Amino acid sequence: MAKTETPGTDVLDDGFLERARDCAEFLRDTESLLLISHIDADGLTSAGVASLALDRAGVDHETRFSKQLDDEDLDEIEADGYETVLFTDFGSGILDEIVGRSFTPVVADHHQPSETGDCDYHLNPLLFDIDGSSELSGAGTAYVLARALEGDAEDNRDLAALAVVGAVGDMQNQGGGLSGANRAVVEEGVEAGVLEAKQDLLLFGRQTRPLPKLLEYSTDVFIPGISKNSTGAKELLEDAGVEAKNSEAGGWRTWADLDETEREKLTNALFRKCVERGVDSSAIEELVGETYTLLQEKPHTELRDASEFSTLLNSTARYERADVGFAVCKGDRGEALDEARELLRGHRRNLRNGIEFVGRNGVTKLENVQYFDAGDEIPDTIVGIIAGMSYSKSAVDRGMPIVAFADADDEGEKKVSSRATKSLVRKGLNLAEVMAECSQAVGGDGGGHDIAAGATIPDDCIDEFVEEVDAKVAEQIS
Template sequence: MLNTVKSISETLKKHREVKIVSHIDADGIAAGSIASVCLKREGIEHNVDFIKQLDEHVIDKLRNENPELVWFTDLGSGMIDRLDGLNTVITDHHKIQNTQKANNHLNPHLFGKNGAVDISGSGLTYLVAKNMNRKNIDLSALAVIGAVGDMQDSEHGKLIGTNREILQDGKNSGVLDYNIDIRFFGRETRSVFKLLQYANDPIIPGLTGREENCIKFLQDLGINMKDEERWRKWIDLSRDEKRKIVSEIVFTLLSKVFGHKNAKRVIGEVYILSKETPGTELHDAKEFATLLNSCGRYDKTEIGYNVCLGDRGEYLQRARTLLQGHRRTLVDALQFVNDAGITKRKYVQYFHAGDNINEKVVGIVAGMMIPYADKMPLIAFANSEDGVKVSARTDRSLVEKGLDLSVVMNHAAKKVGGIGGGHNVAAGATIPKNTEEKFLEEVERIVKEQIG
């Protein structure tokens, strides 16, 4: 893998102008930002485009522009056979669906690594940046944000593989730190009862989704929820208060037969951006990633990009406004799914949001529904300008049995004239309108083959 890293960095240094094309999610925005910063430090002219999907339309547009070199970050691997006529380098971690070789293609799956957990798109881009100039190790913070944004710490409760080496770079350079703490989202910014109310990895029986129960739970433990008039956040609690809460949550999970595996997920590594202000969205990698996602999902990638580049004024305030709207959108979307219901088939379950859920957040909604859904792959549909957006999510226990959603989405989408791909645990596709039933039939056929 190192040889490919070196080859890409040497190729980039030979060019005076580079076009960066990246994905719109947190990992993609972080990757595009890393690429931009490292090129700027080398004095290489460049511009950045963030796209939701690399398709024929985007490729044709690039061919017409005829850039000197295109650097694809967090995408590109799935379209290698269609990039003829473009001079490219690729740093992408998504599963490769074809066997066609390409020069300057950095993908962990080509080197026996797992792109779902070992390293992200921003991590691969960071490796190139670091090889170009050792001083770029400060960009390791963005790589960790990207990895966490892609939930690469979820399976093991910590970052592993090459992500671990990147994390150590960040610690050594003073931009990152990590410790063991509760893994629920909102440690820095949510009041404690809200942190418990919205806990979903794992869900807490009797508490998740129930504000009054969360308040009573804390009162029964003798936890003061306010410091004078200010709601206390998780980071405001003493070690003893945290221990009491975690112990009771673990006891609840075990007593409700949620299993030792789920109980272990409550605690794990959390990643801190050492140079950011405590108590803000930027101090915790998971919250920073959500801030970036809220920018990308609403066509405001330039806002997240500028925050990654260091803006802590206008762009940060605009990002926070988007984050507030993003949270409201997710609440409404979850309510829609709860009201409309999930349809169960023999091998999969699905819901069709139509125009009721933004196609750019339907994947997030599907992921949030997994803990509540039956142990079957969940397929989510939403209308889009290009047809129908499909997001697929599953429980990791099914992946361990052989399920690979990237293969499912790729093959089923092709069957109906669409395109798809992703990771084993989370994948997506875009298909023509009115092909959903045929698509689901093909999905079920492949899922049956994979896990019976």
């Protein structure tokens, strides 16, 4: 294969591509294959990318999803008699548990590999000096594998669009856009004509939300007088001289309907409002960044925008309907898409209820951290999002991280989710470290990202755990 045909040779180490080709070659010749992937937006897109590439290469396979694989799950997979098992978006952390079984494991993951256990077909950016937490997602790793699997007719570069949805789903676009090896994936998608990458307003819902709602629901960056203020949002549109409704049909317009001049006018009006209301300049900068449009998807659908697409997938994954999200990834634009949208509506309802819960019950504050325990009132799969969204509530202090507890499915356990603001991360906060260390101190386990992380702890350890967190946060931020 000529160098110019391989993905991102300028960013990806050649060794990484070499490994991808080894994995691809092995997969091409396998007799019976199970693809198993993590249940979240990145895991679903990882499976979508891998499965589409395997289909194109004529490799039969079945697909399953799991939140986390334990020994029992692995025994079951082993008993099913697959010759090969391809793990996507997980597997690296349990290498020692998946090797030495009756199947041959192929792992395409971007999480920290376990210290022990060696696998011949282990594709992970971290093994090649690429940062798996910020520079390549599970779906990006699956994409590199897909490119290595390319048949004669198709080069699989169109799958870059899904890979970008996965990277965005894993929040790798923080700091204004995708970087590192992800860039190579973006560039290939752009060249293949499936992706548009451009600087734009970062508000959520550019394709589907009516303009006033787009502004009103902007709570990542809280804009006084606009966020959670529908009158203010409509007035801003008027001030900017941008029509909120379509002239003929009279329906609400979305950001996607605006031409460049209108977008500029509205963005400028928004910036003026921010300055006027004293929003700090670093927060204002966060309103704009690189956005990713999936050019082959219909305008005004969630699928057209990488961030809306990943949210749609998350709302299938969080309600144990990975099958629905996966079908959408593989191209189902009928029944599965309808079902995914229904799940998204239900998800939004649950978020509203959860936020009301926090509003009613408030949070408990320690010196450096605030927390609430939702018990069984909020499902553990969404309590973290609700914690993050609560930052736009006055009851929640933006100056400290927030920790949320919810009852776990397993008796005697609590699920912990934590969220922070970007400015806290800039001050040195790393919640992944906080969650890992403090949960281990009370006999649990955890990890994640600097700005969002989670853990599981024994349910009688909440007080002890938050004390640990309080001390650890103080240490990081000082």
